Amino acid sequence: MSHAACFSHDAKSDLQRNLADFHPCVWGDYFIQYDSESVELDQNISAQIDALKKEVRNMFNISKTEKPSEKINLIDSICRLGVSYHYENEIDEVMQYIHKSYVENGEITLEDNLCTLSVLFRLLRQQGFHVSPNVFNQFKDEQGNFSERLITDVEGMLSLYEASHMMVHGEEILEKALAFTSTHLESIVTQLSPFLAAQVKHSLKQALHRNFHRLEARRYISIYEKDPSHNETLLTLAKLDFNILQCLHRKEFGKICKWWKEIDIPKNLPYVRDRIVEMCFWVLAVYFEPQYSQARKMMIKVITLLSIIDDTYDAYGSIDELELFTKAIERWDISSMDGLPNYMKLIYISVLKVLEEVEEDMTKEGRLYTLKYYIKEFQMVVQAYVTEARWFNNNYVPTVEEYLQISKITCCHSLLTTSSYIGMGETATENIFKWVSNWPKIVDAISTICRLMDEIVTSEFERKRGHVCSLLDCYMKQYGMSREAAIQECKKEIAIAWKVVNSECLRPTKVPMPFLTRALNLARFMDVVYKDEDNYTRSEGLMKSYIKAVLVDPVPI
Known part of the structure; x- marks a missing residue:
C-alpha cells in the first residue's frame, strides 16, 4: 500500500479555494510499460556502434593539407547530431588547435566565406573562447x-x-547582425526551396544556441540526411545512438511514472497539475547523458515536489494552512507534521522521503555536505512562496524590484541548479555548492529568463483564477505603462539576461563548464517550452509533440 493511501482528502471545507482548471495528464500510463523493459543492447548493434564511434574518432586527426573549414563543419555536425558527448576531449583539442592557428589577440584571422566564419565564431564561443566579432x-x-x-x-x-x-x-556588431539577418530571412523565406525554407523558419522560431540537445538532434538527423555531402558513418552513429538513448530514457520515465502513480495525485491532490511526463522531459533537457541516469531520477523527484507545492501555494491552500506548512518546512522534522491538514501531510511526508533517498545515496558517496545546501534552498523557495501568498491575501501590489526579488526565487532555478549537482558525483565538490548558494550571476540571469518568460505567457490565465499579481501588473501600476509596453520591457530584460549567461560561459569560468551547462540548459528549456505559451501547464499541444519526437518515435534506420 502506498503512503499516499494513508490519507483521505480533507472534508470539503467552506474555504473559498481558487482551483485552476488544469487538463488531466495527456499520457495516461503510456510510459509505465517501459518500466520492466531491459535496456540490454543487442551484441551486434553494440559492436557496430563501437566501430562507428572509432571511425568518427579518427576523423578528428588534424592533417596539414586539410582546410580548417572541413574540421569546423565536422564538429558542428557532431554537436548538432547529438553525439558530441562521446568526443568532448577530441572537440576541445581541435578547437584549441584552431584557436591557436587562426586567432590572434582575440581576432579571427582565417579567411573564408560568411557561413564558415559564422560557424567558427559560434563554435569557439560555445567552447568558451572569447573571440572578437570584428x-x-x-x-x-x-x-x-x-x-x-x-x-x-x-x-x-x-x-x-x-x-x-x-x-x-557591448557587441553592437552582433546586435546589428541579428536585426539584419532576422529581417531579411523573414522576408525571403517564401522564395526559398521547401528544404531551406523549413530550416530558416525553424531557426527564426528557435535559435540553435537556445534549443536543447535531444530536440535538436532529432530534428537535425533528418536535415543532415538530406544533405548530399553528409557523412554516412556519422549519420548512422547518430541514428543508432539516438535510439539507444531513447530506450534508456523511456525506461527511466517508466520507473518515475510508476512512483508517481503510487502517490495517486488525481485522487489525493486533485488540484495539482498532473504533469509527471513533462517533468521528466524537463530534467532530460538538463542532462541526457547515460552517466547521469541516477542524477535524473533524483532531480525529477525534486521538481515534482516543487510543482505540487507551487500549485498548493498558488491556489489551493488557505493562508493559515500555508503559514503552517512554511513553519513545518523551516523546522524540517517529521514531528512538525502534526498540525497540518491531511492533504499537506502527504506533501510533507513526500518531501522528507525524497530527502531520505538522497541522503542514502550521498552517504554511500561520502558527499553528505550536499544536503545542507539542498535543504537551505528548499526552505528559501517555500519562504518566498508564502510571501507571494501573503501579497495575494492582502491584495498587495509590490514594486517591480520587490516582486522580482521574490519571484526569481519562486521560479526555483537556483534550487533546481543545486539539485542538478547532487547526482553529478565527486566532481561536484563542496566548493561548487558554496558557489551556487551565493546566487552567482548565471543563476540570477537564468532565474530572470525563467521568471520573465513565464510572466509573459501565464499572467492572463492566472489573473482569471485569482492569483498573486503578475510582474506585468507591477510594471503597469508603477510606471503607468500599458500591458504591451510591460511585455516589451520584459523581452528587453530577457535579452540582457542571455548576454550575461553567454558571458559567464566564457573562459576563465568560475566553475568547470559541466556545471554551467546545467544552468544554461535550464534557460534553454524555458526558451523552448515557454516561448509563445505555457506549454508545461497546457501540455496537449507542442509539448506533447516534442516528447513524442524524443521519446516515442524511434529514428528510422
Whole structure:
C-alpha cells in the first residue's frame, strides 16, 4: 500500500479555494510499460556502434593539407547530431588547435566565406573562447551596415543569425547582425526551396544556441540526411545512438511514472497539475547523458515536489494552512507534521522521503555536505512562496524590484541548479555548492529568463483564477505603462539576461563548464517550452509533440 493511501482528502471545507482548471495528464500510463523493459543492447548493434564511434574518432586527426573549414563543419555536425558527448576531449583539442592557428589577440584571422566564419565564431564561443566579432566587419558596406549583397547568401545569413545569439554585452556588431539577418530571412523565406525554407523558419522560431540537445538532434538527423555531402558513418552513429538513448530514457520515465502513480495525485491532490511526463522531459533537457541516469531520477523527484507545492501555494491552500506548512518546512522534522491538514501531510511526508533517498545515496558517496545546501534552498523557495501568498491575501501590489526579488526565487532555478549537482558525483565538490548558494550571476540571469518568460505567457490565465499579481501588473501600476509596453520591457530584460549567461560561459569560468551547462540548459528549456505559451501547464499541444519526437518515435534506420 502506498503512503499516499494513508490519507483521505480533507472534508470539503467552506474555504473559498481558487482551483485552476488544469487538463488531466495527456499520457495516461503510456510510459509505465517501459518500466520492466531491459535496456540490454543487442551484441551486434553494440559492436557496430563501437566501430562507428572509432571511425568518427579518427576523423578528428588534424592533417596539414586539410582546410580548417572541413574540421569546423565536422564538429558542428557532431554537436548538432547529438553525439558530441562521446568526443568532448577530441572537440576541445581541435578547437584549441584552431584557436591557436587562426586567432590572434582575440581576432579571427582565417579567411573564408560568411557561413564558415559564422560557424567558427559560434563554435569557439560555445567552447568558451572569447573571440572578437570584428571578423564580421568585412561583410559591411561603406555606411557601416551589413551589405545588401549578403541577401542572396541564405546559408551565410542563417549561420550569422545563429552566431549572433552568442553575443555578450557591448557587441553592437552582433546586435546589428541579428536585426539584419532576422529581417531579411523573414522576408525571403517564401522564395526559398521547401528544404531551406523549413530550416530558416525553424531557426527564426528557435535559435540553435537556445534549443536543447535531444530536440535538436532529432530534428537535425533528418536535415543532415538530406544533405548530399553528409557523412554516412556519422549519420548512422547518430541514428543508432539516438535510439539507444531513447530506450534508456523511456525506461527511466517508466520507473518515475510508476512512483508517481503510487502517490495517486488525481485522487489525493486533485488540484495539482498532473504533469509527471513533462517533468521528466524537463530534467532530460538538463542532462541526457547515460552517466547521469541516477542524477535524473533524483532531480525529477525534486521538481515534482516543487510543482505540487507551487500549485498548493498558488491556489489551493488557505493562508493559515500555508503559514503552517512554511513553519513545518523551516523546522524540517517529521514531528512538525502534526498540525497540518491531511492533504499537506502527504506533501510533507513526500518531501522528507525524497530527502531520505538522497541522503542514502550521498552517504554511500561520502558527499553528505550536499544536503545542507539542498535543504537551505528548499526552505528559501517555500519562504518566498508564502510571501507571494501573503501579497495575494492582502491584495498587495509590490514594486517591480520587490516582486522580482521574490519571484526569481519562486521560479526555483537556483534550487533546481543545486539539485542538478547532487547526482553529478565527486566532481561536484563542496566548493561548487558554496558557489551556487551565493546566487552567482548565471543563476540570477537564468532565474530572470525563467521568471520573465513565464510572466509573459501565464499572467492572463492566472489573473482569471485569482492569483498573486503578475510582474506585468507591477510594471503597469508603477510606471503607468500599458500591458504591451510591460511585455516589451520584459523581452528587453530577457535579452540582457542571455548576454550575461553567454558571458559567464566564457573562459576563465568560475566553475568547470559541466556545471554551467546545467544552468544554461535550464534557460534553454524555458526558451523552448515557454516561448509563445505555457506549454508545461497546457501540455496537449507542442509539448506533447516534442516528447513524442524524443521519446516515442524511434529514428528510422
